[in-house]
Amino acid sequence: MKSCIKLYESSGSPNSRRVRIFVAEKGICVSRIPVDLGTKEQNSEAYVKINPRGVVPTLVLDEGTEIGEVPAILRYLEEAHPTTPLLGTTPAEKAVVAMWDRRMELEGFAAVMETVRNKLPGLKDRAIAGTHDYKQIPALVERGQQRVANFYADLESRLNEVTFVGGDRFSVADITAVVTVDFATKALSLGIPEGNSATRSWYDKIAARSSFAA
Amino acid sequence: MKSCIKLYESSGSPNSRRVRIFVAEKGICVSRIPVDLGTKEQNSEAYVKINPRGVVPTLVLDEGTEIGEVPAILRYLEEAHPTTPLLGTTPAEKAVVAMWDRRMELEGFAAVMETVRNKLPGLKDRAIAGTHDYKQIPALVERGQQRVANFYADLESRLNEVTFVGGDRFSVADITAVVTVDFATKALSLGIPEGNSATRSWYDKIAARSSFAA
Numbered sequence: 001m002k003s004c005i006k007l008y009e010s011s012g013s014p015n016s017r018r019v020r021i022f023v024a025e026k027g028i029c030v031s032r033i034p035v036d037l038g039t040k041e042q043n044s045e046a047y048v049k050i051n052p053r054g055v056v057p058t059l060v061l062d063e064g065t066e067i068g069e070v071p072a073i074l075r076y077l078e079e080a081h082p083t084t085p086l087l088g089t090t091p092a093e094k095a096v097v098a099m100w101d102r103r104m105e106l107e108g109f110a111a112v113m114e115t116v117r118n119k120l121p122g123l124k125d126r127a128i129a130g131t132h133d134y135k136q137i138p139a140l141v142e143r144g145q146q147r148v149a150n151f152y153a154d155l156e157s158r159l160n161e162v163t164f165v166g167g168d169r170f171s172v173a174d175i176t177a178v179v180t181v182d183f184a185t186k187a188l189s190l191g192i193p194e195g196n197s198a199t200r201s202w203y204d205k206i207a208a209r210s211s212f213a214a
Numbered sequence: 215m216k217s218c219i220k221l222y223e224s225s226g227s228p229n230s231r232r233v234r235i236f237v238a239e240k241g242i243c244v245s246r247i248p249v250d251l252g253t254k255e256q257n258s259e260a261y262v263k264i265n266p267r268g269v270v271p272t273l274v275l276d277e278g279t280e281i282g283e284v285p286a287i288l289r290y291l292e293e294a295h296p297t298t299p300l301l302g303t304t305p306a307e308k309a310v311v312a313m314w315d316r317r318m319e320l321e322g323f324a325a326v327m328e329t330v331r332n333k334l335p336g337l338k339d340r341a342i343a344g345t346h347d348y349k350q351i352p353a354l355v356e357r358g359q360q361r362v363a364n365f366y367a368d369l370e371s372r373l374n375e376v377t378f379v380g381g382d383r384f385s386v387a388d389i390t391a392v393v394t395v396d397f398a399t400k401a402l403s404l405g406i407p408e409g410n411s412a413t414r415s416w417y418d419k420i421a422a423r424s425s426f427a428a
Contacts, residue, residue: 053317065306072313079305091293092279099286103267107344130321132364139351150346 004029009057010037014183016057018070021175024211026084028077053130074172086172097166100173104165108151108180115144116187148190159198178206218243223271224251228397230271232284235389238425240298242291267344288386300386311380314387322365322394329358330401362404373412392420
C-alpha cells in the first residue's frame with residue numbers, strides 16, 4: 001500500500017489551511033499530523049528538527065526531504081501531481097498566477113498576519129514568526145487596519161475585471177485570497193466591506209466548492 | 215530577426231538586479247527599458263498601465279502579457295528558457311530551492327527593504343511599495359537592524375552546512391541572498407559581519423561569476 005505524504009499542520013493555522021484547500025482541490029492523499037500551537041509544540045526539539053524556523057505547515061516526503069513555506073509546498077505538490085493544475089499551465093499563465101498569488105499574499109495575507117501578531121497579548125515578543133523574538137509595535141496594528149481596507153478595495157477592482165483572482169480559471173490565487181478574507185474576518189472582525197459586490201459574489205462561489213471546508 | 219523580451223527596470227533597484235543576474239546566468243536576450251525612479255516615472259500614467267502597482271521591474275512578453283513581481287518574472291523565464299535551470303530540476307529540488315529563496319527574501323531582502331523605506335527622508339509616506347501611501351514608523355528602523363543581524367547569523371549557519379544557499383548547486387536562492395547582502399551593505403552600511411567566514415567565502419565565490427556585474 002502506497003503511503004500518503006506527511007503534512008505537519010495545525011487546524012487553526014491559516015497557512016495550514018492554504019495547503020489543505022490545495023490538497024483537497026487536487027485530491028492528493030495526505031496524512032495530517034497535528035502540531036499543537038496551544039502548547040507551542042512548533043518550538044519543540046522534535047518539530048524544530050523538521051522545520052528549523054518552528055512554523056507550520058511542513059511537508060515531509062517519503063525519502064525524508066522536509067519542505068517548509070507554503071508556496072514551496074504547493075510547488076512540490078503541483079510538480080508531483082500535475083493533474084488539476086492550480087499554478088497555471090503555459091509559461092505566461094504560470095507567471096500571471098504567481099504574480100496575483102503574491103499580491104494576495106503580500107498585500108492581503110501578510111497584512112492580516114502582521115496586524116494579528118502585533119495585536120494579540122498572547123503573541124507578545126512574537127511579532128514575526130520564526131526563531132527570533134521581536135517586540136510588538138502598536139503602530140503596526142493601526143497601519144494594519146488601513147492595509148486590510150486597501151486590500152479589500154484592490155480585490156474588488158480586480159474582481160470587477162475578471163472571474164477569478166488569477167484570470168479565467170480557479171487557481172492558487174483564489175485560495176490565498178479566500179483564506180485571507182476568512183482570516184481577517186475571524187481574527188480582526190474585518191469582513192468583506194458592504195457594497196463590495198464583486199468580491200461577495202466571488203466569495204460565495206469559492207465557498208461553495210467542497211475544498212472550502214478543508 | 216527575433217525580438218528580445220522587454221524588461222522595464224531601474225539600474226539602482228535591487229529588485230531589478232535580481233532579474234538582471236538571473237537573465238545573465240541563463241544568457242537570455244532581454245531589452246532593458248529604463249524607468250527613472252528619480253523622477254518617479256514608476257508612478258506615471260504610462261508605466262502604471264504596464265504595472266498597476268507602480269513598481270519595477272516588469273517583464274512584457276511579445277504578445278503583450280505584463281508580468282510584475284520578481285518571483286513571477288523568474289518563473290516565466292525559467293519555464294520559457296529551461297536551459298541552465300536556476301529554480302531546481304526535480305519536484306523535490308524545486309521545492310527546496312523555493313523554500314530557501316523565500317527565506318532569503320522574507321528574512322533578508324524584505325527586512326533590508328523595510329528598514330530603508332522607513333528610514334530615508336526621501337521615502338516619507340512611502341513606507342510600503344505600491345499604490346498606497348503609508349507613513350514611516352521609526353520603530354521599524356530599529357527593529358530592522360536586529361532583523362538584518364539575525365539574517366546574517368542564520369545565513370552563516372546555513373553556509374556552514376552547504377555550499378550554496380539552496381544546496382549543492384547555484385540557484386535563485388544565491389541570487390536573492392547576494393543582492394540582499396549588497397543592498398544591506400550599500401543602503402544601511404550593514405555588511406557581512408567580521409568572523410562570518412562561511413558567508414565571506416560564499417560571497418567571494420558568487421561575486422566572481424560574470425553575472426554579478428549585472
